[in-house]
Amino acid sequence: MKQFVFLIDTGVEKSEHKIYASGMTDALNRMKEQINRLKKTNASNLKIKFKGVIYENAY
Known part of the structure; x- marks a missing residue:
C-alpha cells in the first residue's frame, strides 16, 4: 500500500x-x-492539490 498525500484548502484552514x-x-x-x-x-x-506519494517499506 502507498499513502497518497493531498492538500485541501477550505478558505478557512489548510489541511493535509x-x-x-x-x-x-x-x-482519487x-x-x-x-x-x-x-x-x-x-x-x-x-x-485541492496533490502533494505526493509515500511508499511504505522503501529503504
Whole structure:
C-alpha cells in the first residue's frame, strides 16, 4: 500500500490528508468521497492539490 498525500484548502484552514490506496485511481476515488463530505459541511470553495506519494517499506 502507498499513502497518497493531498492538500485541501477550505478558505478557512489548510489541511493535509493521507489516503492509503493501492494506486492513483483508487486514491482519487477515495478523495472524491472526502470532497463530497467536505462540501456538505462547508459551503466555501475547496482547493485541492496533490502533494505526493509515500511508499511504505522503501529503504
